[in-house]
Amino acid sequence: MSHEPPGDDALLRAVARGDSQALADLYDRHSGWLHARLTRRCSDPETVREVLQDTFVTAWRSADGHGGGAVGGWLWVIAVRRLADARRAAARAGSRDLLAARAPGTAPSAEEDVLAGLEYGDVGAALDRISPELRAVLRATVVDGLTTRETAHLLGIPEGTVKTRASRARRELRAALVALGPAGGAAC
Amino acid sequence: MTTETTVHVDGLTVRHRRTTALDALDLRIGRGVHGLLGPNGAGKTSLIRVLATVAPYRSGRLELLGVDPAVPAGRTSVRRRLGYLPQEFGHYPGFTVREFVAYMAWLKEVPKAAVPEAVERAMERVGLTGRADARIRTLSGGMVRRVGIAQAIVNDPELLLLDEPTAGLDPEQRVEFRALLRELGTTSTVLVSTHLVEDVATACTEVTLLDEGRVAFCGTSGELAAAGDDDAAGDSPTERGYTAALRRHRSARAASPEAAV
Amino acid sequence: MLNRRPTPAPRRAERTVRHVPDDTAAAYADGTxxxxxxxxxxxxxxxxxxxxxxxxxxxxxxxxxxxxxxxxEAVLEAAAAGPRAGRTLPWRAALQSARVLRPAWVGSVLLTLAVAVALSRLGGAPEGRPWLLALAPVLPPVGVALAYGRYGDPAHELAASTPSGGLRLLLTRTGLVLAVCVPLLSAAGGVLAGAGAAVAWLLPGLVLTGATLALGSWTGCHRAAVAVTAAWLLAVALCGLPAVAVPLLLSPAAQPAWAAAAAACACLLILRRTAFDHLERP
Structure with missing residues (x-):
């Protein structure tokens, strides 16, 4: 767990030079978690497969544009935008099943998981109390770092709705924190 | 899906020397693909150029994406979120597709780090990835047109203005292009001027029919098709609707030139 | 406050390098x-x-x-078949856009040099300097007019619809024109007439360029370049032939006046900066 792997940056520079072995290494490092993260946002395996493939092909072609930040974050931005594109294409094709699947995969909320994995204490418990649609908006804007417009693409809802849901999510989160008692306040 | 109005046009008048290209035009457009139809000289290109903030107008008021492009700050904000493909699409023949699209991304102030990916995406969406490093001068007319579309969408525009985008595309490319239009229309305001009625029938949710600088018809493409009657000329319902709406507008104007709008 | 709440998580993760616990990682991997x-x-x-x-x-x-x-497999296959990472640096494309615009005006710089050299050979060495110095300052404005706007730039209609199509693009192109003109003309001046002549034209050249940009905010750059060039040549003619006029206009005593004029042009340009947001008049 503590070993430091050879730098992602060097790998990406090799990719930019056209080294396909470096691309394979990059894929082995990052494809798994990207797949897991995408699957949480899209329940259609075929779409996830396409987005994953597009992400690495795009990385291959635009590796020289990488500005030097964290490679994982860079790949994720590509992937989540591709996912938004796929959603748009699906909305155009009228296949509502994809859109219907936009609610995040709701896993059984095990108390231990929340406490073990989460470093901001009761905020996690509060998050689990707000509705899945609101959480999806929060996740897209806060965790995935998308703009309002990109969030609208990803979730297949109008930008106005993104804004209303984001502010509702903040209100409900605050209410949930208050309901959870003073421990929530102490987490500040 | 609520459709907020993204393009407000009030009393827009555009003159070219002695002729009036647009005559106190009022228009409201929201998200979706909006077709702009009309005979040659109806003012389609004039309208698109004003909305693209490249042409001046004599009088009237504009609001694009919630801001007034007459104010410098508003103009800059609109232009960042704008995609425009002119009818005569001037480009640099010695550029590769990638260079040209990247250049337009630079002009549109796409953040530097996001440019390569944005360029890839734009080329991919118009099916030009395989020709990314080909010089534009070596491409066919239809492909050059697609380069034009790629540069228009490279900044993921909220307002996309396309002047005769299907000119020069072969039937298969046109079908693909209409699919792309519908996709873009789910999250953007797309205004497409065309003289091909079937573009409107298949790709557009709403239609505005211009005649001599005025709005002759405005409604959904279904309503346009329904406007046609049996004695109107045309081979398809939309075509019959087109000629019937045009004829009705003209006779109304002839009867009371002031009342017709 | 609440909307900022989640941000401390990544920062804290970085600072203390607390990695994901094994059971959490396993649950994340299988989606539970x-x-x-x-x-x-x-x-x-x-x-x-x-x-x-x-x-x-x-x-x-x-x-x-x-x-x-x-x-x-599919990714590696696509990578082997398709184009690989290309050069998409946008500023490079912006520079290139000027390169392809008008090789003609680079030619005009060289032609001017040739004419000046030829005249100096015909009339004896001392004649070369005034002719070169009389023509050199108008080359940058002419270059700018040919590199920007409706007549010089085939993609100007596209550029005009973008946030950077105005002053930013104009200044980029102007910079490129100067980058070509200044070394070429200075070197020629140095060769033809000694070190003094290498830089004597520089300030007037900058002033004429600045005047073209400032005037161009009203009239469009091509008209402004014509007007500025005409005014300069007229001034040279009014003061007598180049042999008389050039020492007068380019004398060390005149340099502060040129510097003041350059500053004035820069101020005017700043005041008029939004004027280039609109398509140049035909």
């Missing part, structure tokens, strides 16, 4: 982790390669293994 816990893993993975590798390995050994292997 609760949403809120998964968020902190999400943000951690954005910047932690070690955990990325661990979780990727876990996913690969899970149910998604065959799919990942298939995509891997």
């Amino acid at each position: 982790l609760a949403d809120s816990a998964a968020w902190s893993v999400d943000t951690h993975l954005d910047s932690c390669t070690a955990c990325a590798i661990r979780i990727s390995a876990l996913v690969r050994t899970g149910g998604a293994g065959p799919l990942l292997a298939g995509v891997r």
Whole structure:
């Protein structure tokens, strides 16, 4: 767990030079978690497969544009935008099943998981109390770092709705924190 | 899906020397693909150029994406979120597709780090990835047109203005292009001027029919098709609707030139 | 306050390098982790390669293994077949856009040099200097007019619809014109007439360029370049032939006046900066 792997940056520079072995290494490092993260946002395996493939092909072609930040974050931005594109294409094709699947995969909320994995204490418990649609908006804007417009693409809802849901999510989160008692306040 | 109005046009008048290209035009457009139809000289290109903030107008008021492009700050904000493909699409023949699209991304102030990916995406969406490093001068007319579309969408525009985008595309490319239009229309305001009625029938949710600088018809493409009657000329319902709406507008104007709008 | 709440998570993860615990990683990999816990893993993975590798390995050994292997093959195949990373640096494209515009005006610089050299040979060496110095200052304005706007730039209609199509593009192009003119003309001046002549034209050249830009904010650059060039040549003619006029206009005593004029042009240009937002008049 503590070993430091050879730098992602060097790998990406090799990719930019056209080294396909470096691309394979990059894929082995990052494809798994990207797949897991995408699957949480899209329940259609075929779409996830396409987005994953597009992400690495795009990385291959635009590796020289990488500005030097964290490679994982860079790949994720590509992937989540591709996912938004796929959603748009699906909305155009009228296949509502994809859109219907936009609610995040709701896993059984095990108390231990929340406490073990989460470093901001009761905020996690509060998050689990707000509705899945609101959480999806929060996740897209806060965790995935998308703009309002990109969030609208990803979730297949109008930008106005993104804004209303984001502010509702903040209100409900605050209410949930208050309901959870003073421990929530102490987490500040 | 609520459709907020993204393009407000009030009393827009555009003159070219002695002729009036647009005559106190009022228009409201929201998200979706909006077709702009009309005979040659109806003012389609004039309208698109004003909305693209490249042409001046004599009088009237504009609001694009919630801001007034007459104010410098508003103009800059609109232009960042704008995609425009002119009818005569001037480009640099010695550029590769990638260079040209990247250049337009630079002009549109796409953040530097996001440019390569944005360029890839734009080329991919118009099916030009395989020709990314080909010089534009070596491409066919239809492909050059697609380069034009790629540069228009490279900044993921909220307002996309396309002047005769299907000119020069072969039937298969046109079908693909209409699919792309519908996709873009789910999250953007797309205004497409065309003289091909079937573009409107298949790709557009709403239609505005211009005649001599005025709005002759405005409604959904279904309503346009329904406007046609049996004695109107045309081979398809939309075509019959087109000629019937045009004829009705003209006779109304002839009867009371002031009342017709 | 609340909307800022989740941001400390990635920062804290970075600072203390607390990696994802094994059981959490396993739950994340097979998709059973609760949403809120998964968020902190999400943000951690954005910047932690070690955990990325661990979780990727876990996913690969899970149910998604065959799919990942298939995509891997497809990616490598596409990479082998398709174009690889290309040069998409946007500023490079912006520079290139000027390169392809008008090789003609680079030619005009060279032609001017040739004419000046020829005249100096015909009339004896001392004649070369005034002719060169009389013509050199108008070359940058002419170059600018040919490199920007409706007549010089085939993609000007497109550029005019963009936020940078106005002053930013004009200044980029002007910079490129100067980058070509200044070394060429200075070198020629130095060769023809000594070190003094190498820089004597520089300030007037900058002033004429600045005047073209400032005037161009009203009239368009091509008209402004014509007007400025005409005014300069007229001034030279009024003061007598180049042999008389040039020493007068370019004398060391005149340089402060030129510097003041350059500053005035710069101020005017700043005041008029939004004027270039509109398409140049035909």
